Structures are given as C-alpha cells and as structure tokens.
Amino acid sequence: MMADGGQGTFRRTQSAEYTVRILLECGCWTRARCHPMSDHVRLGCTSGQAHGYRKQWVQSEENGAVNINRTYAARQEALKTEEEKEETA
C-alpha cells in the first residue's frame, strides 16, 4: 500500500479509460471507452457466460448520463404490441 504523501492531486480510478458502462440485451453490463457510435453497433458480452459477441446494446451510461438505444427500445415495444395483439385475437 502506498501512503498518501500529500501529493494526491493525481487521482487514479480503477479503469480510468473505460468510463462508459453499457447494458447489453442479455442483461449484462460491459465497459467501454466511449458510447456506442450508433444504435446498430453490436458488442461482445464480457461476462464470461457465453452470451455471444454480437449483442445489441440497450443503454449506455457515463457519469450518470444515460443514453438509450432508441432503435432497440422501439423494436422491443413493437414486439410487445405484437404479443398483445396475438393474445387478444
């Protein structure tokens, strides 16, 4: 352990560069340096549960700022509506 010698102006965080958390469609979170470039970007699941390497992202967060994948959300909403239709038919 390093003692604080009074020169604590340089603060290290655990993963200084990977400040963006990204929620994938499988429900796992992964980390990245920046937000996904577009709604259509696919990312690998890093949970080690063999969920796959081409997952759609659901939302990304950085410092509490949340960025929603609206394309994904819209598709989920459409699927839900589709199911409701089938139930009532």
Ligand SMILES: [Zn+2]
């Ligand atoms: Zn996963």
